[in-house]
Amino acid sequence: MDLPIQQILSGLAKVATDSSSTINATELLEGILNATSESTNATQQSSSKSFLESSMPGSILAFVPFLFSFSALRDWLKVFLIGGLLETCRRWYGYFYELTVESFWMSATFDEDDTSYQWIMVWLSTQPSWAKIRQVEVKTYSYGTDNTAIGLDDEEDEDATNSRRMFYIPSPSKTYTLWYKGRYLTITRSQEQGRWGKESRLQLTLMTRNPKLLAELLKEARKAYMKVTEDKMCIWAADSTNDWRQVARREKRSLKSIVLDPGIKDTILEDARDFLNSKKWYTERGIPFRRGYLLYGAPGSGKTSLIHSLAGELELDVYIISLSRIGLDDSGLNSLINELPERCVALMEDIDAAFTHGLTRETDEEEKRLGDKEDEEEDDEKKDKKKEEAKVTSPSSRVSLSGLLNALDGISAQEGRILFATTNKYSSLDPALCRPGRMDLHIEFKLASQYQAKELFKRFYNPNDDAHEDDEEVEEKTKRPTKKSSGSDSEKPVDDSGYNTSDSNESSPLLPAPSDPSPSINVTGSTHQSRHTSGPRLSKSRLEKLATEFAEAIPEREISMASLQGYLMVYKIRPESAVKDVPAWVEGEVKERREKERKRQERVERRRKQAEERERNKEKEASEKVAVETKVEGDAVTAS
């Protein structure tokens, strides 16, 4: 290791003796190299060679101290200065370039899971130049998102309606150019791997110095979106990571189609409207700006239908919160409720289903008692279904009552939301949950009244309320027993709606005929008998008469609206037959209901007896135990 240092030192000494008083770096380097080579020659004769000598040329080693010499520093400085200057220039150039370009362009990005993404897609589909694009991705959608792309099929195209529709969407990673108000516009759709597979993103770049132009475009896009979705409402549900996802977009259901006793719909609608317009009122009084409605009562009485219909009427989206969902716990529920948008309908269906397993404050005994009581009230099938659901969900649902209460009205609970909860077991709900502030309005839904049956009949056969006052022609038509079909010699039966259908009920072996004692095929439920979508043509007076007859045959509060609807579905285009057959159907329904009731009574009685038996056995065991202990004690006393 000493050798190179000696060489360098000798080199330096040689340079010092040979050189004049002013030496420059080049001379110094040459001197070192010469001295080093001489020194190296001398040492070559030596038999021992160091590792460094064998692995590195001496000239490089000699160069090292030179790098740190004073004169080399000056050169280093020059290099740094020039390099730094060049880099600074490069960066400034990039910065100014971006600044210049940015001042002429505006850009915005849109993520697929945000509604604004759909605004842009809808807006794109309205652009004339977009119709001429040549490279696209073709998609078929199974639900909801059909407004986010450009439909290829005509709505009335039979193939399109019978199968999935086809859509154009922008190809990923391709930049499309368009013109917006005379400005150059580019749109790029990129895809990234997200939690749920590939997630798309749109990047829009507009050549303008005016920031208002982008805002205008966005407003236009939102308007276009609102226009195509004005008859639709979005349904959201939580995914397994407790994030809201849009699961469907549905046609709004008209409030008129929900038949309730007079005043109920109007009361809820007015209340909800008033609430939505009262933010200031709530704020001024320091009352949390939230409203809860509890809809309870008979199954199939229209609770869920009414909620969806009201949401459509109020132009709000529906966010479904399923308390018994696998993996949902208190914190998950809390975050779900926190993430609700300000104006929305939150829907908790069958809120009692979650209570059965740990949410209620009732003791087990009370729960059992209540369960028995409800047994008497509730439909057998419904109860069994609930039990099954409870069995499936109980191990995984970890929402506690306090968790639910906190989520509903804790400080972090979302303001401005309307909560609708439904239940078939009103009496099993905890009072804390039902108190005002959490559930402000409680509305009972009962089995169908005769008024409801009549209105349902009228709406079913004349949904648009457009029957003529006394349309004798229609009347005539409905009375005519047969009609000659054009192009055929054979006489075909005519349905009692006045329509002549090729697949009317008479020719359909699948239709269950209530009066037929031995149907050829055992079909449960109602089948579609016609492809007619419009209602049968009945005059107003005829419809009124039939509806009255129909309603008179329906016993008050014994049959659910869902069952009535199911019955009418069988007679989709045969109102006369519907009225004629209704007494037989009602008889069957009532009989079935009574049979179920009887079975339920028996089951309740059996359970009661089993409980008594258990009690008796317990008492017997206890008294036997006491007797044995007394005997043992007696024996012990005798023995002592």
Ligand SMILES: Nc1ncnc2c1ncn2[C@@H]1O[C@H](COP(=O)(O)OP(=O)(O)OP(=O)(O)O)[C@@H](O)[C@H]1O
């Ligand atoms: N009052 C009603 N007016 C019109 N249709 C009704 C009414 N009640 C029920 N229906 C019809 O019955 C079907 C079931 O109704 P819905 O699901 O709203 O009842 P529900 O009370 O929510 O039942 P569940 O308590 O079992 O959830 C729907 O197709 C709906 O059209």
